[in-house]
Amino acid sequence: MKHIKTLNTRDxxxxxxxxxxxxxxxxxxxxxxxxxxxxxxxxxxxxK
Amino acid sequence: xxxxxxxxxxxIVMDVNSGSIHVVDDVVYDLIELLxxxxxxxxxxxxxxEDLIETLPYEELEDVFSNLLTRYSDEQLREAYDEVxxxxxxxxxxxxxxxxxxxxxxxxxxxxxxxxxLHISHDCNLACRxxxxxxxxxxxxxxxxxxxxxxxxxxxFLVANSGNRHNLEVDFFGGEPLMNFEVVKQLxxxxxxxxxxxxxxxxxxxxxNGVLLNDEILEFANKEMSNLVLSIDGRKEVxxxxxxxxxxxxxxxxxxxxLKKAADSRDQMNYYVRGTFTRNNLDFSEDVKHxxxxxxxxxxxxxxxAEPTEDYxxxxxxxxxxxxxxxxxxxxxxxxxxxxEGVNFFxxxxxxxxxxxxxxxxxxxxxxxxxxxxxxxxxxxxxxxFVGKSEFKLGDVYIGVTNTKVQDEFKLCNVYAKEKCRDCxxxxxxxxxxxxxxxxxxxxxxxxxxxxxxxQKKRVEAAIMMKAAEADMQIDK
Numbered sequence: 365m366k367h368i369k370t371l372n373t374r375d376x377x378x379x380x381x382x383x384x385x386x387x388x389x390x391x392x393x394x395x396x397x398x399x400x401x402x403x404x405x406x407x408x409x410x411x412k
Numbered sequence: 413x414x415x416x417x418x419x420x421x422x423x424i425v426m427d428v429n430s431g432s433i434h435v436v437d438d439v440v441y442d443l444i445e446l447l448x449x450x451x452x453x454x455x456x457x458x459x460x461x462e463d464l465i466e467t468l469p470y471e472e473l474e475d476v477f478s479n480l481l482t483r484y485s486d487e488q489l490r491e492a493y494d495e496v497x498x499x500x501x502x503x504x505x506x507x508x509x510x511x512x513x514x515x516x517x518x519x520x521x522x523x524x525x526x527x528x529x530l531h532i533s534h535d536c537n538l539a540c541r542x543x544x545x546x547x548x549x550x551x552x553x554x555x556x557x558x559x560x561x562x563x564x565x566x567x568x569f570l571v572a573n574s575g576n577r578h579n580l581e582v583d584f585f586g587g588e589p590l591m592n593f594e595v596v597k598q599l600x601x602x603x604x605x606x607x608x609x610x611x612x613x614x615x616x617x618x619x620x621n622g623v624l625l626n627d628e629i630l631e632f633a634n635k636e637m638s639n640l641v642l643s644i645d646g647r648k649e650v651x652x653x654x655x656x657x658x659x660x661x662x663x664x665x666x667x668x669x670x671l672k673k674a675a676d677s678r679d680q681m682n683y684y685v686r687g688t689f690t691r692n693n694l695d696f697s698e699d700v701k702h703x704x705x706x707x708x709x710x711x712x713x714x715x716x717x718a719e720p721t722e723d724y725x726x727x728x729x730x731x732x733x734x735x736x737x738x739x740x741x742x743x744x745x746x747x748x749x750x751x752x753e754g755v756n757f758f759x760x761x762x763x764x765x766x767x768x769x770x771x772x773x774x775x776x777x778x779x780x781x782x783x784x785x786x787x788x789x790x791x792x793x794x795x796x797x798f799v800g801k802s803e804f805k806l807g808d809v810y811i812g813v814t815n816t817k818v819q820d821e822f823k824l825c826n827v828y829a830k831e832k833c834r835d836c837x838x839x840x841x842x843x844x845x846x847x848x849x850x851x852x853x854x855x856x857x858x859x860x861x862x863x864x865x866x867x868q869k870k871r872v873e874a875a876i877m878m879k880a881a882e883a884d885m886q887i888d889k
Contacts, residue, residue: 365495365498366491366495367436367437367439367440367491367492367495368434368435368436368437368440368495368496368499369434369435369436369883370432370433370434370435370499370504371432371433371434371435371764371876371879371880371883372764372765373431373432373433373764373765374431374764374765374766374767374769375430375431376429376430376431376511376769376770376773376840377429377430377503377507377510377770379769379770379771380510380511380514380769380770380771382769383768383769383770383771383772384518384769384771384772386524386526386577386772386782387577387578387579388768388772389527389579389581389615390526390527390581390777390778390782390783391777391778391843392527392529392777392779392783392795392796396712396714396758396759397585397619397641397796397797398544398688398714398715398717398797398846398849399714399715399759399842399845399846399849399864399868400776400777400842400843400844400845400846400847401758401759401841401842402767402768402772402773402777402841402842402843403762403763403767403768403773403840403841403842403872403875404758404761404762404763404767404875405763405767405768405772406763406766406767406768407766407767407768407769407772408579409769
């Protein structure tokens with residue numbers, strides 16, 4: 365495209381079908397302890 | 413829902429519901445803004461079926477576009493509109509919100525416990541002025557250390573309630589955990605001894621102020637701790653003002669070399685130096701710079717959460733200054749990255765392509781269900797920030813969760829339960845925010861901490877702008 369550059373992002377709608385396994389880190393265990401940040405977390409579905 | 417903003421020369425359009433992010437030129441930016449304003453009157457997106465989305469022909473929108481003809485030619489607009497229609501038909505622009513029922517059902521599922529915040533020490537050797545744990549006491553009159561027996565029972569409770577979850581997280585937290593290091597060691601040993609039997613993997617982490625760090629502890633931590641959180645606020649004068657010893661003297665000189673050694677010994681990975689900024693240092697980007705210049709590569713500096721009556725609490729009037737600091741910080745970090753000296757700033761980290769699924773994004777932090785805090789005597793609370801608030805006590809590690817009424821409130825806590833989150837573009841990145849902050853500032857775990865929300869939104873914008881800039885850097889290479 366000439367006018368638009370789309371960044372590579374995860375398709376949220378598709379993730380409804382194959383997500384929700386719960387193996388990902390609990391958000392507060394990383395560093396924060398005073399806020400909730402999930403956008404920076406990595407999906408761990410395939411890492412078990 | 414769309415969110416558009418301009419930052420550092422980038423025009424960014426977030427299609428919130430699909431998670432798509434488009435970097436666009438001026439004509440498309442203005443065109444999308446216009447389409448968004450008229451989408452109530454004009455049916456610009458018509459979902460014929462799950463796989464087919466139709467768009468309106470250009471001619472049917474000519475009257476709307478006339479406003480833009482003063483700035484752009486008809487040819488430019490037609491070309492831009494064609495590209496916009498392409499995004500709409502791919503369902504990555506003006507996409508629908510289809511998640512509410514899904515997330516409510518998801519939240520109703522039987523949950524397992526996957527993480528514990530183990531309050532191994534309700535005592536501390538520092539007297540940080542902003543400590544929500546009241547220098548370790550957590551609203552309780554006695555200072556206490558967790559015994560091995562209580563800790564062991566907590567790990568058994570975690571395993572017994574973790575279902576099929578393989579990775580179990582245990583954070584040694586305080587107060588200051590190293591004031592009870594022998595028990596930390598024993599508990600790690602116990603955890604490792606039962607991993608194979610139950611097919612579990614413990615990920616231990618340790619949050620420490622560094623005062624008691626020594627070679628023996630560091631060697632142990634590097635072998636056993638998947639993450640270390642090392643507390644330091646930044647510049648010496650900033651740190652010493654808020655993080656004094658009990659006698660009042662600053663602690664910066666006592667810890668800075670120890671923390672540097674710890675970070676280097678972990679090859680600058682799997683740790684964070686973690687600081688707090690307050691009203692006393694609204695120029696906190698200087699503190700991040702200070703830490704980066706000391707050689708730290710994993711940095712988290714976060715806004716204090718404090719009673720509004722405290723002189724160091726962040727006030728609404730401080731927000732513009734803080735937002736400007738985040739802009740400044742983003743440029744500084746990009747500049748370092750260009751020079752090959754990149755550092756990670758925790759609150760700007762965002763995983764666009766490999767990040768969490770939508771269930772995780774909308775269902776909150778898991779406090780009260782998947783994540784629990786354990787006090788030195790084995791009491792269970794929804795998270796470390798609720799410890800000591802007796803109405804939130806859930807049970808204990810011996811009998812398990814008995815206060816199901818409170819747990820059920822946390823279980824159903826999600827973005828759609830929070831009125832202020834519904835129309836917020838950042839909801840997929842903050843997951844509805846921190847329940848403790850919501851409670852502390854609005855009296856309801858489904859409320860909102862408005863100042864925190866403003867800062868969170870800015871951080872999401874800055875993080876995405878940095879991704880756009882980094883994508884350009886890749887092209888440049």
